[in-house]
Amino acid sequence: MSLGKKDALGGRAAVVGIGATEFSKESGRSELKLAVEAVHAALDDAGLSPADVDGLVTFTMDTSPEITVAQAAGIGELSFFSRVHYGGGAACATVLQAALAVSAGIAEVVVCYRAFNERSGRRFGAGVQQREPSAEGTALGWNLPSGLLTPASWVAMAAQRYLHAYGLTPEAFGRVAVTGRRHAARNPAAYFHGQPITLAEHAASRWIVEPLRLLDCCQETDGGQALVVTSRERARDLRNPPAVVVAAAQGAGRAQEQMTSFYRDELTGLPEMAVVARQLWRTSGLGPGDMDVGIIYDHFTPFVLMQLEEFGFCGPGLGSDFVAADALPLNTHGGQLGEAYLHGMNGIAEAVRQIRGTSVNQAAGAAHTLVTAGTGVPTSGLILGADG
Template sequence: MSPQGRRLGISPRELRRQAIDAALADAGIGRELVDTCICFGVQPEDLRYAGLSPRASFALNSGGASPALSVVVAAGLIATGQADRVLSVYGEAFTGAAPRLEPNHGVAGRSDIGGYSYGYPYLYGLVGPGAVYAMAARRYMEVHGATSEDLAAVAVVERAYGSVRPGAVGYGRPITVADHQASRMIVDPLRLLDCSRPTDGGVAIVITSAERAADCAGSPVAVLGAGCGHNIANWWDGTMDERLGAAPDAARRAYAEAGVGPEDISVAQLYAPFTIATLMQLEEYGFCGEGEAPAFVRDGHTGPAGKLPTNTGGGQHSGFYATGFTPLSEGVLQVRGQAPTNQVPDAELCLVSGSGGNGGVHGSWAHVSLVLGRPR
């Protein structure tokens, strides 16, 4: 990883180059051995700037699911002999110049406001991911009797993790439930302290076969299982806000491929830019029953002494926001036993999730599940 934080004053391209340098040094391989690059967004100058000369390079875009999906794509390329060593690279400087949001005037090049539109519902005023997650939160609260204080409990745990992690956006600043309740409303029922904040940073990973990984300098982490799912079917049956996408496909496939169940997972790193996403995924992944996630969090199970430490670097809420690379990077560190703080003892199996890339309808997230572990 490059440095992660707000207003770093470093260009996105340089952040990506720093992450590439760090990843190659960690693996102990030279640039000439990278034969495939996967990037997020089209970055035509990155290969030249980073001194890379792969056989293949392409962009992958499935929103916050992209980093975990890049691992699945890389595995396919390696399995079919199309690649030996794949470099997956991300880097953005979100807190530089403020984005200019253009309304839909129908003018060429200004069809909508890009990723903030969330597709078709934009026509009716639904703008931004906060509004999308707020609808999911409101439904969850109405169906299961959950409260804003239940969302606050998630925020408190993740800020506690971030408050002791140097470089995290929440470093040195733990919060209480009262702090959460006093924070201003953003999109009802989500308050300011339910929401993640954009940060600057780059992340890169090297994906290769188990045999080649054994010869690398760094400690390899095995991808024991993977699964993909998509929520677009929720549009057709009218259940857009009922799940994040882990169920019914992604989680089941990842567990089956790894030969494990939720009871075997040591630590979880969940894609959760808003607190409601943590609650919903705890249930979808089978860590607790439907409607039981608030009690699961209140009872301390996602904390450092719990049965399932979750988002141990502070997550996207209180750590940093690098889309799906936030949970993926912390999962790698935990399995390696190299987390700078909040290292979970004997973190043999880590569940990593990624969500995003709506299919033109709110709540229609793509979802990818990974089970990471030590090489077997």
């Protein structure tokens, strides 16, 4: 099936550059400096210069404004600049917005970036105490009076119900953690390079919020990641093989946590990711069996299982068995559990490497890679493919 057959976006843009800083717990420099380093690295990877860039996209949570990054990175005139809401849910949507701008002729070269000192600076995992009011945080008002102050506590509510509904134990989540760390152990860029874990080590790690243990929770990372998007035609003349944007989608579900808190009929699924899944399969004309690699957002292990189920890789409650069977190469960079927590942007970079054939955990003949963004919030997803 030809790329882009099902909609006007698919197949018209491609990711042509990826660049990152080192992933650490103490960067020793500003978030703006991290952003600029990542942007320069991505442009160098693409064989482009700052003067070629006319668009920038980032997260509303990023502290480095587009114009400031352009100034510091030596970028000139911009015809497109934009931000996407909802934390990690924005990751794939930055590429979606860049692809839309390129496909519409509004911009020619758009850089997507995310940079933060999430370990040495403000730690998202510490919760919402003393945060400034925001529109994105309004929905949290339903949870906070009950003492649900941290992301782990929000996920634990759904995770506990998931285990009860399907008669599982927390070992089901451990399989995701073990898989991520196995891949991270072979990835020199990963924070946990050379440090695989076993199911027994997962089970021995301390409780954070039952049923979540320490090894069910992603890292907190200092670093930056950038991606360069341009047209498919221009991409063919650049330094590396393009990773074509076969399909891209955003999704918000009526029954999702941000709309309902925990007051809904069922807690064992992710309605927002179901919206993304339907969109990606419909617009690409592809399905689960066509995916060669899955880069599944792993801020917490239970939501990896639920995402696999929402996308139809397996039935409800069977996600852990699917992971254990190695039925799909999963988070081959190590994920946010093993490589780094960059709000999912480093996962998109890994998807590009898989299409290029340059991953340290390369899947043979990878032609299509699924990437998902953060869950529990309005989210996004991508299918990247080889040019051919």
